[in-house]
Amino acid sequence: MQNSFFKAIENKTGVSMEELFTLANAISYADFTDEKQVRKIVRKVGKLANKPVSKELEDQLTNSILQKGSSLSLSDIEKLM
Structure with a gap:
């Protein structure tokens, strides 16, 4: 892709x-059955998006992602956010 696009x-x-x-690399190689790793990604996405992620929201997102496990796609993550 071209530099102007970026x-x-x-x-x-x-x-x-x-x-x-x-972030894309971390998501590509993430184990979405590992709660610690999922929480780290949720916090990173919130930070990059400049959106505060409360402990309750982090818990909800983490639990939702863990339920889907390895079948989770980037599209699924976008829908959750």
């Missing part, structure tokens, strides 16, 4: 492409 995304979201690629 710059446009960075300008619109305020999130660097490096951070997005790091």
Whole structure:
């Protein structure tokens, strides 16, 4: 992809492409049956989105993701957020 495409995304979201690629990589290789790993990803997504994630919301998202386990897709995560 072209650099201007990435710059446009960075300008619109305020999130660097490096951070997005790091998150995408973490999600790609994540074990969605590991609660500790799921919680880490939930917190990271909240931080990147600049959205506060309360303990209750973190619990709800984590439990929902853990129920789906390895069948979870990026699309599923987007729907949860």
